[in-house]
Amino acid sequence: MPDFFINGQPVHAEKGETVMQAALAAGFYIPYFCWHPYLSVAGNCRVCVVEVEGEGGGSSWSDIACNMPVSEGMRVLTDSESVREQRKQTLQFILLNHPVDCGICDKAGECMLQDHHYAYNGEPSISTVPKVKATKYVELSDRIVLDNERCIVCSRCVRFTREISKSHGLAIQNRGDHSLVRASEDGRFNTDPYSDNVVDICPVGALLSRQFLHKARVWYLQATPSVCPGCARGCTVNLWHRKREWKLNALDPRQNTEIARVTPLENPAVNGPWICNKGRDLGQVFGRPRALQPMLKGREVSPDEAAAAARALISESGRPVALVSSWGANEELTAFKQALGDRFTCFVKRDCLPAAGEVVEDELLIRADKNPNTATAQQLFGSAPLTFPDGTDLVLVWGEGFDFTAVPRGARLIVLGSYLAPENGHADVFVPISIQTERAGHYTNFAGVTSHFAPLFAKPRHVVHAEEFFARLTVTAGIA
Amino acid sequence: MTGRQLIMDFPVTATSHLLADYQARGGYQTLRKVLTTLKPEDVTKEVTAAGVLGHGGAAFPVGRKWAVVKLDDGQPHYLCANADEGEPGTFKDRWILEHAPHLLLESMLMTCYALQVRNCFVYIRGEFDQPYRRLQAAVEEAYAAGYFGENILGTGFACDIVVYRGAGSYVCGEASALITSIEGKKGYPRNRPPRLTVRGLYQRPTVINNVETLSNVAIIMRMGAEEFRKVGKPKSPGTQLVSISGHVNKPGVYEVEYGYPLAKFIYEDCGGVLAGRGLKCIIPGGISTKVMTAKDIEGVTYDHKSMEAAGSQVGSGGMVVIAEGTCMVRLLHVMLRFYHHESCGQCTPCREGMGWMHRIIERIVRGEGQPGDIDALVRISNANDGTTICGMGDAAGYATVGIIAKYRDEFEYYIANKRSKCEGRLEVETAHA
Numbered sequence: 001m002p003d004f005f006i007n008g009q010p011v012h013a014e015k016g017e018t019v020m021q022a023a024l025a026a027g028f029y030i031p032y033f034c035w036h037p038y039l040s041v042a043g044n045c046r047v048c049v050v051e052v053e054g055e056g057g058g059s060s061w062s063d064i065a066c067n068m069p070v071s072e073g074m075r076v077l078t079d080s081e082s083v084r085e086q087r088k089q090t091l092q093f094i095l096l097n098h099p100v101d102c103g104i105c106d107k108a109g110e111c112m113l114q115d116h117h118y119a120y121n122g123e124p125s126i127s128t129v130p131k132v133k134a135t136k137y138v139e140l141s142d143r144i145v146l147d148n149e150r151c152i153v154c155s156r157c158v159r160f161t162r163e164i165s166k167s168h169g170l171a172i173q174n175r176g177d178h179s180l181v182r183a184s185e186d187g188r189f190n191t192d193p194y195s196d197n198v199v200d201i202c203p204v205g206a207l208l209s210r211q212f213l214h215k216a217r218v219w220y221l222q223a224t225p226s227v228c229p230g231c232a233r234g235c236t237v238n239l240w241h242r243k244r245e246w247k248l249n250a251l252d253p254r255q256n257t258e259i260a261r262v263t264p265l266e267n268p269a270v271n272g273p274w275i276c277n278k279g280r281d282l283g284q285v286f287g288r289p290r291a292l293q294p295m296l297k298g299r300e301v302s303p304d305e306a307a308a309a310a311r312a313l314i315s316e317s318g319r320p321v322a323l324v325s326s327w328g329a330n331e332e333l334t335a336f337k338q339a340l341g342d343r344f345t346c347f348v349k350r351d352c353l354p355a356a357g358e359v360v361e362d363e364l365l366i367r368a369d370k371n372p373n374t375a376t377a378q379q380l381f382g383s384a385p386l387t388f389p390d391g392t393d394l395v396l397v398w399g400e401g402f403d404f405t406a407v408p409r410g411a412r413l414i415v416l417g418s419y420l421a422p423e424n425g426h427a428d429v430f431v432p433i434s435i436q437t438e439r440a441g442h443y444t445n446f447a448g449v450t451s452h453f454a455p456l457f458a459k460p461r462h463v464v465h466a467e468e469f470f471a472r473l474t475v476t477a478g479i480a
Numbered sequence: 481m482t483g484r485q486l487i488m489d490f491p492v493t494a495t496s497h498l499l500a501d502y503q504a505r506g507g508y509q510t511l512r513k514v515l516t517t518l519k520p521e522d523v524t525k526e527v528t529a530a531g532v533l534g535h536g537g538a539a540f541p542v543g544r545k546w547a548v549v550k551l552d553d554g555q556p557h558y559l560c561a562n563a564d565e566g567e568p569g570t571f572k573d574r575w576i577l578e579h580a581p582h583l584l585l586e587s588m589l590m591t592c593y594a595l596q597v598r599n600c601f602v603y604i605r606g607e608f609d610q611p612y613r614r615l616q617a618a619v620e621e622a623y624a625a626g627y628f629g630e631n632i633l634g635t636g637f638a639c640d641i642v643v644y645r646g647a648g649s650y651v652c653g654e655a656s657a658l659i660t661s662i663e664g665k666k667g668y669p670r671n672r673p674p675r676l677t678v679r680g681l682y683q684r685p686t687v688i689n690n691v692e693t694l695s696n697v698a699i700i701m702r703m704g705a706e707e708f709r710k711v712g713k714p715k716s717p718g719t720q721l722v723s724i725s726g727h728v729n730k731p732g733v734y735e736v737e738y739g740y741p742l743a744k745f746i747y748e749d750c751g752g753v754l755a756g757r758g759l760k761c762i763i764p765g766g767i768s769t770k771v772m773t774a775k776d777i778e779g780v781t782y783d784h785k786s787m788e789a790a791g792s793q794v795g796s797g798g799m800v801v802i803a804e805g806t807c808m809v810r811l812l813h814v815m816l817r818f819y820h821h822e823s824c825g826q827c828t829p830c831r832e833g834m835g836w837m838h839r840i841i842e843r844i845v846r847g848e849g850q851p852g853d854i855d856a857l858v859r860i861s862n863a864n865d866g867t868t869i870c871g872m873g874d875a876a877g878y879a880t881v882g883i884i885a886k887y888r889d890e891f892e893y894y895i896a897n898k899r900s901k902c903e904g905r906l907e908v909e910t911a912h913a
Contacts, residue, residue, distance in 0.1 A: 043671040044827040046867055062866070067671045089863035093832035128850060129839065153825060172666070172825070175649075177835035179825035 004074045013070040020048060020065040023078065030078050031087065031116045033094075033203040034154035035066040038273055039163055042155050043067045045094075047116060049086045051077040062086060084120065091121040097132040097177075098125070099149040107205030109218040113152070132177070140170070140183040141190040143210055143277065144198060151206035153179045157198035164274060165364065167192035181206070193359045193366065196280045200263055200273070211280070212261045220246040221260050226453040227443045228262070228279040229327055229372035229436060233365050234445035235271035235279055238263045239437065241456050257457045259283035259437065269449050276366055278358070289420045291432040292460050298425035303464050307472050310414050310429045314343060314473060317394035317412070323349040324381050325399030325416075326371035328466065329441025330450065333373065335467045336398075337380045339474035344396065345389060346381040348374065351401040372443040397427075398466065416466060433466040434459040482749050483737020484711050486699050486719050487692070492579050497614055499621040502582040508627060510702045511586050515593060515635040520551060523594035527697060529705035531717045535572075536562055536653075536690030537766060537796040538871075539784055548677035549595050549685045558686040559591055559600040560662065561694050563615075564646050564653040566605055567766035568818060570798025572721035573691035575733040577604070577611035580695065581618035585641070587697035589627060592639045595687055600641050602691075603658050606648040616643055650822035654870045655688040656680075657824065668826045669870035692721055692797075712738030716783035720797050726762075727754040727803035727908045738783040745782060746801060754908045758804040761886070765795020767815050768875030770882030771802075792882075803908050807900040808887040812880060813841045814906065819876040829864045830873035836860055837880065844891070847898035854891050858884055 003013040006028050013022035018041070023030050033045035048065040053075040062082060077083060095117065102108040125131065134148035153172065158181065161169045169189025173182045183189035199209045223238035240260045242248065247256050262282050264275040294306035301309075314320060322344035324336060352370040354360045361368040388395075388408045395407050396414040404423045407413060415427035424430045438459040444450045459465065495501050502508070514523060528543025549557055561584060565573040576584055584602075592600050604612050619641055622628050630638045644662050646652045652661045656670035659681040670676075680686025696718060700708045709717045716738035722745075725731045729751030736745060746752065746762065753759050759774040770792045772780075780790045787794050802811065820838035825831040837860050840853050861877030868874065884891060893901040 041671065042826075043869060046828050049867065064671070067673070069673060086863075086867060090828055090867065093828050093836075093863070096832050096836055126856075127836065128852070129843065132835070152828070153831065155826075174825070176820060176823035176825040177831050179831065 003072060004070050004076065006076045007078055008075075017070055018066060019050060019068040019070055019076055022070050023065065023076070028078055030065045031112075031120060032066060033112060033116075033152060034156060036156055036159075036201055039156060039159045039201075041067050042159060045152065045154050046090045047087060047094075047120075049083055049090070051080045051083050053077065087116075087120045088123075091117060092123070092126055094152050095121070095125050096127050097134075097149070098152075099131065100125075101150075102205075104214070105147075105150065105205035106208050106213060106215075106218070107150075107202070111205055112203035138182075139210075140181075140207070141187075141192070141195055143195055143280075144189070145208050145210050145213060146181060147206050147208065148180055150204050151181060152204055153181070154203055156201045156203065157181060157207055160198055160201060161189065161192060161195075165192050165194040165197070167195075169195065170198070193276050193278070193362070194274060194364065196277050197264070197274050209261065209280070216242070216255075216260050223263070223265075224454050224456045225265055226436065226456075227372060227451045228275060228282060229285075229443070230276070230278045230282070230370065231365075232367040232369035232371065232374055232446040233271060234372050234443045234449070234451055235275045235365060236265040236267040236451050237275055237279060237282070238265045239282070239456055259286060259456070267451070270445060270447075270451065271365055274365065276359075276364075278366075286435055286437050290435075290460065290463075291417055291420050291424055291430070293462055294432060294464075295425060295427070295430040297428060303431070303462055306429055306431050307469065310431065311473055313394055313412050313414060313428060314340070314396075319389060319391045320344045320394040320396065321388055321392050321411075322346045322396040323386065323398060323402055324377055325349060325351055326374040326377045327351045327399050327436075328373060328377065329436075329439070329453075330373065330376050330444060331441050332467045332470070333376050333380050335470045339470040340396075341380070347384060347386045348377040348381050349386070349397075349399060349402060350374070351399045353401065367446055369446065372445070375444045375446055375448065398433075416469070418463075431469060432460075432463045433469065434463050438463075439465055439467075482734050482745055483719065483740045485735045485737075486711065487576065487580060487583065487695055487721060488733075488735040497579050497581060497618070499582060499618070499625060502580070506702070507582050508586055508625075510698055511589055511627070512633055514590050514701055515633055515637055520594050520596055523590055523697075523701065526705050527594070527700055530696075530700040530708045531705075531715075532693065532696050532700065532708070533716060533784065534690055535692040535696075535720060535797065537567065537768070537793075539794060542689065542693060542696075545677060545687060545689070546591075546595060548675065549687060551596050553685070556599070556682075556684050557595050557597045558681040558684055559588060559595060559597045560655075560658060560681065560686060560688045561588060561600070561602040561691050562653060562655065562658060562688055563602050563604040563608070563611070563691045564658060565608070565691070565796075566648075566650040566653045566822075567768065567796045567798050568815070569723065569725055569763060569800040570766050570796040571723040571725075572733050572797050574608060574611050575721060575723075576691050576695050577608065577615050579614075581615045582622065583695045583698055584615075584691055585618060585622050585627065587694045587699075588641065589632070589639060590697050590701055591687070591689070591694060593637055597687075598639060600639065601662055601681075602641065602643045603646055603652070603662060604643060605646050605653075612643070612645060619643060649824070650818075651824045651870065651872055654872065657870065658688060659686060666824075668824055669872075671869055713781075713783045713785070715785050716794075720782070720794060722782075722797045722799055724750050724799040724801065726799075726801040727757065727806070728752070728801040729754055736782050738781075739786075740782045742777045742780045742782045742787075746777070746799075750801070753801060753803045755803070755910045757908065760802045760804045760806055762802065763798075763800040763879075764792050766798040767800065767818070768872075768879050769793045769795040770878055771886060773886055805903045806906055806908075807894075807902045807904050808883055808890045809841070809894045809900060810845060810904065810906055812883050813845045815879055815883075816841050816876070819872070819879075823872065827869045827873075830868045830876075833860045833864050833873065834876060837876070844894055849891075849895035849898075851895065853895060854884060854888065 011026045032048040050065045051062045138146040221240040228235040266273040398416045413427045414429045437456045533539040652667040657667040661667040820834040823834040861880045864873035864877045
């Protein structure tokens with residue numbers, strides 16, 4: 001039984017839904033700026049205007065779809081002559097003093113104003129006088145910068161800080177066309193751990209990330225779905241990196257293998273459309289200096305030699321202990337369990353602990369466990385605290401966050417690590433392993449939701465995938 | 481006289497605004513009768529039967545507004561008196577607040593009883609100083625006399641009142657912006673639906689009525705709906721307080737019975753136009769209503785039907801008289817400067833449109849007008865019509881379209897000749913000025 005009609009087609013609506021929600025769910029597109037599925041209705045951009053045909057020959061009326069409750073049998077037109085005319089006029093208002101500096105705007109290419117303008121207006125500003133100037137660069141926080149000329153005062157960012165992050169860090173100052181988005185004087189926006197989301201939800205290029213400012217045109221970038229390893233929430237994210245066909249050969253080839261920016265990948269089961277600021281800085285986590293060379297006591301060897309040496313140590317050992325990484329993917333952890341789980345006494349290692357000054361845990365997303373896959377690791381290897389049994393003669397350390405002074409005297413050491421560290425050269429066997437951006441896999445978050453991450457870059461030549469490396473150790477371990 | 485007087489029916493003296501004088505005039509007698517002999521729904525029935533229309537500008541039937549509030553819905557209701565009289569040219573509520581505050585309070589008590597309101601508010605504009613002090617004093621007098629608080633007049637009915645001072649924003653006179661302001665937020669109007677009588681102040685059913693509208697409640701309950709309907713016209717019962725200003729010999733507040741001849745009111749009761757000039761036009765009910773030329777007002781009676789037939793509205797009763805020789809371009813400039821300044825900036829058409837229109841008219845007044853400017857003003861006005869959250873965008877548009885429709889030649893002349901077709905000023909010099 002159809003509830004109402006959009007452009008003559010029957011559409012079902014849930015109770016309490018607005019025309020906007022029902023239309024989007026049914027595959028009809030109504031343009032909008034200020035409306036956001038996860039925020040309250042502000043109804044101030046006026047672009048989502050639709051026409052409702054009058055009943056029984058009555059005259060039709062128009063109103064905004066985002067605030068229009070569906071009523072049984074109503075006939076909504078999303079693209080009628082009068083709707084197009086009103087939309088065009090509203091866009092002319094918005095573009096009246098818009099600087100149209102898309103050429104230097106980070107948002108260009110993914111800007112809702114650009115999209116709507118081309119779809120519904122297409123004409124330059126019809127003002128005949130010079131445009132009103134405004135401040136182009138307002139530092140709202142250490143991370144966010146505001147361009148007042150581009151701002152369309154949709155209040156999405158303000159509502160975000162009130163309804164989602166609850167920092168109340170932003171507000172609109174003044175009134176009329178002097179309205180300005182400003183951060184509160186007490187610096188609450190600066191300490192808002194979710195502040196960068198306002199950059200994503202800004203429908204235009206008004207709020208920009210200072211980190212990403214003028215770093216890349218978005219059409220040179222591509223997004224690879226991944227999982228943020230920053231905490232046990234395991235937010236799904238898009239990791240943006242340079243497209244293969246726009247690879248830089250001359251200017252700065254390092255950019256080809258750098259994460260340009262991180263954005264949330266909407267996932268109602270885990271993180272909604274948000275991520276925290278720490279997740280935005282994944283590029284720094286993965287961009288640390290890498291360990292690229294297998295070593296035996298600091299002597300550079302090939303991966304095969306390292307594997308042989310590790311095999312030998314394991315087969316000689318009487319009582320080997322393994323510290324399993326909680327940053328390992330489900331596949332890697334399972335491979336280790338199958339290959340070496342019986343041979344080693346295994347403990348789960350917390351690779352990362354909360355850093356000084358970091359938000360440890362909150363009600364929105366951030367979890368106290370700063371490792372992505374503790375759930376699977378503990379499921380496979382238990383959650384006993386680390387104690388070295390008497391007679392431990394071999395310690396295998398996989399990943400970071402281990403205090404090497406705790407290694408029992410006389411025990412041999414196998415280290416699998418991704419980043420440069422002083423201990424790498426002291427280990428009997430050091431094997432460089434690939435990082436998350438170089439392999440595919442899955443993490444299971446604290447609530448048991450498993451998410452997939454895909455590789456962005458190729459691994460360096462002598463670096464091995466931990467999963468394959470464990471498999472190579474099996475054969476010998478079994479024979480011995 | 482301007483017809484029968486219901487509100488201004490007593491001589492103003494140094495003490496006429498005080499409780500003792502009000503009681504001597506029979507004040508609060510009706511309240512006792514209402515609280516002791518009538519049920520809440522009887523009050524609503526009586527007010528609905530009286531057919532009184534809103535006096536704030538929109539002329540919405542009061543009974544229909546009240547009828548939305550369900551007495552048995554199990555949630556608190558609120559009543560707000562809108563004393564944020566910001567419409568330029570309007571200062572009629574001020575008279576009630578200054579000279580008959582107890583009439584308002586008594587009416588509010590009856591309304592609270594009718595709608596089962598425990599807490600009511602008066603939202604008074606920040607610039608009103610004397611009215612605020614008079615009203616606050618009256619509230620204190622009423623509390624001391626036991627008209628507010630618990631167990632009023634021994635009937636068990638309880639009601640409290642708070643006088644809330646606004647900060648002088650025009651848009652806060654809009655009902656939803658008003659309650660947003662009372663809630664302590666920025667005075668932004670809200671989107672409808674939901675209507676305020678469904679979800680208003682603190683998300684509860686709220687009735688917001690103009691001060692003059694509410695003041696009529698005590699009068700209706702005293703006279704009875706049948707008697708009340710004998711005043712005025714069938715479609716517009718009662719009277720309207722008209723605040724008349726501008727180029728007029730006797731400006732001030734007059735109580736005009738609906739159906740009174742408009743021309744007679746202006747030329748005779750108000751003494752006609754200043755300095756013996758001819759009448760150019762009037763703005764009949766606040767600057768957001770369309771202007772009426774001297775010819776338009778001929779034969780028009782002052783009531784909703786007749787005024788609408790003449791192409792304008794009763795509006796808020798804020799009448800501005802404009803003498804021959806006044807420059808309409810400069811008049812519109814002043815009006816648009818006001819709208820630009822007072823736009824709250826929440827929704828796009830008004831935020832951008834008001835500034836745009838102001839900049840255009842400013843350019844015209846500077847002598848830098850361009851041929852397309854008049855059409856641009858009309859187009860922006862039309863783009864604001866019905867597309868904004870509140871009625872302010874519409875209002876500015878009506879005013880602009882109204883003036884341009886009747887005085888387009890003056891605008892064309894100004895643009896072509898870079899000077900006013902008239903004397904180019906808004907003031908009229910009088911003998912003693």
